[in-house]
Amino acid sequence: MATGAIALAGYTALSEKARPAISTPMYSVLCSAVCTVELLILCLATGTPLFTFSGDTWLALLGLLIFPQLLGLFSLNFVLGRAPATSVSVLLLLEAPVAAFIAWLWLDQLPDGSTWPGLAVIMLGVAWVVVADARRADPMTRDAGGTRDPAPLAQHPPVTSHSAPGGDTHTRVLREAYAGRFTEAEATVRELESQAIRAHGVKSPQATHWTEVRAAVARIAGDHALAARLWLTAARFHSSLQHPNLHMTRVCLDHAFHEWGNVADADAVGALAPVLREMYAKYPFHRPEAIDALDRRLRRMALHPTSP
Template identity: 35%
Template sequence: MQGVLITGGDTAMPGTALLVAVAPVGKGRLVDASSVLPALAAVPPGALTGTATATVVELADPFDPQTVLTRIRSAAAAPGPLSIYLAGQLHLDRKQRLPHLALARSSPSTLRYTGLPWHWLATELTARRPGTTTVFVDLVADQDAWRWAADEGLGLGPAVRMYGRVAPPAPRRRRGADDTGPVYLRACAAIWRSGARPDPDALHARAVAECGSEGALLLDGGRTPAGPGAGAAPAAGAVGAEAVPDPHPAILAAARAGRHSEAAAAAAAWEQQELRSHGPGSAQAVHWLEVRADLARLAGEPALSCDLWMTVAENRLSRAQAEDDPDVEGAVDRAHHQWEQIRDPAAALALAPRLVALRRRVPGRQRGALAVLQRRLETLHTDRPA
C-alpha cells in the first residue's frame, strides 16, 4: 500500500481528489488497477476536482478495509468538492451476496473480512452536501458481481454523482495488463492531459467513446448501469438516482423489484446520516434500523432481520421506553418471528442469548412466547452435531 499527498496550491477551500486502485494479489487479480495511478497523478490536481486548487491522495493496492475506510472518511470530511477515482474489482461475498471491492488480501472465501463493502462507501458519502461529490469508477466484476450490477444497479446514494463503467472479466486466455487495465480512467486522464476541461457529463461521454463500451455496464451521473454496451440512460426508480426528498418509496420499490442489496445500502446510508445529525439511539436513527430490518425480511435474510429488530428493541429500551410499549413489544415480536425462520442452527444459536434476554424483559402479549423460544432452543442444542 502506498499513500501520496499532492497539493495544487494554497486556498481556503480546495477540492479533494482521492485516487484508489485496489485488486487482489495472485491468481485472483482480474485487473492491474494500480497501473492507472501514474496517468491520473500526471493530471493537474485542479482538473481532477474542477477547482482552482486541490489536494490529491493516492491509495494503491491496500490490504486493510479499515485503512481504506479511514481514508474515505477523511476525504469525505473535507468541506470542498470531492472527487473519487476508483479502479479495481467488484465481487459478491458468499454469505450475504453483497458487493465488495476486493483488496490485496481478498479471496472468495475471505471477502467479507478482507474486502471493502460497497455500502461502506455509500455510508461515508451520504452525509455530504448534494452536488459536491463525484465518483468515477472503472471496475472489473466477476461473473456473479457483474450479473448483480446489471440486475440491481450500483448506486452510492442520492447525494453522489457516479460515472464510469463496470466490465465483465476478460476470458482467461486474454488476460493481461493491456486487456484488463482501467481503460476508462486512462481515457479520462488522456483527455485532461490534452488540456481539455470538460464537465463530468461530457468527460464521461468522451471517455466511453475513446475506450469503447461493448459488453460493459455504463454509469451516468449517479444512475444505475444502463446495460451492456447501451447508452447511459437513467434507470427508473433507482435508489441511487437523482435525489428523492421522501426516500422510502424508492427504497421499497428497489426491494420489491428484487434489488435488495441496493435497497439495503441506501437505507444504511440514510441511517448513518441520521446518526450524524441526531446521534445514536435517536428516534430518527432507530427508524432506519427498522427499515433495514424489514428490508432484510423482504430479502429472505431472517438472521440479519432478527439481529436488527433486537437492536431496535435494545435501543428503545435504552431510551427508557417501557417494556410494554407497543413499539418495544413489536420489535421483540418481530425479532422472535424472524428467529423462528432461521434454518441454520449455528446462526440461530448465536442469536439466541440476546433474544432470550429480551423475551425475559419483554414477554409480549402472546402468552407463552418465552416458553416457545426455549423449547426450540433446547431442540437446537439436542440436534447440534457433537
C-alpha cells in the first residue's frame, strides 16, 4: 500500500509538469499504453494467466476498465492539466467517503461505527486544505462590489518597499486602487518594479510579477485594454524562459483573454486579437475553443477575424 501511495504521488507530481504541453486524450493513451506493457511483462515474468478467467471475472475486469481506468484516469489527467498536484492529491482522499456513499446507495451497505470518525476526518481535512489553498491563491481580490478576479495573481516572493512599512505591500496597492487612488497605486507599483529590476534584472520573475500587479490595477481602473496588454506581456515572459512556466503562461493568457472580452473600443479589440490568437495557437491543447471565441467576437463587432 505504501508503494502504491508513493507511485501515485510521483504520478501526480510528474503529470502536473507534463500535462500543459500534452492533450488529455494523448496523455491518457500514453499512460495506458505504458501501464499495459508493464503489466504484460509482469504477468509473463510471474506466470500469471492472461485469458483463463470466468465470465464474472471478465465482467469485473470490464467494469474496472471503464470506470477506474478510462473514466477515472481520464478525469485525473484532465484535472492535472488545470490544478496543482498537491490539491489533486488531497482531493483523491475523497475516494473512501465517496465509495462508502455509493455502497450505501447501490448495495445498501453501511460502514461499521468505527469507520465514521475516519471518514469525517478525511472530509474535514480535504475541506480545510481546499479552502486554505483558495485563500492563498486568491488574496485581497474582492472589489468594492463583492466580485472576484477570475484568477489569482502570480505568486512570487514579495518585494518589500521602504515606502510601505508594515502590512502587506500587495494589500496596500490594491486597497489604493479600489479606493480610486490609481496614481498612488501606480507609483507604488512602479517603485517596487524598479527595485525588482535593480535586484534581479528586467527579465526576471520578480520584475514580471509587478507587471501582473499593474495589470490588476488597470482592471480595477476599468482600463481593460491596458490590462490585457500587460497580461500578454507577462504571458510572453513566462513562455520565453529557458524552462517555460506553462502554468503561469496559461494563467496570464486567460487573464488577457478575459480583459480583452471587456474591451469596448473596436480598434483596441482588433489590435489585441492577433496577439491573443498567436499565443493560443502556441498552446493548441489549452482552451482550444478560445480562437473560435476570438473570431466570433470579431464578427459580431464587424471586424475581420484574425488570420492564423
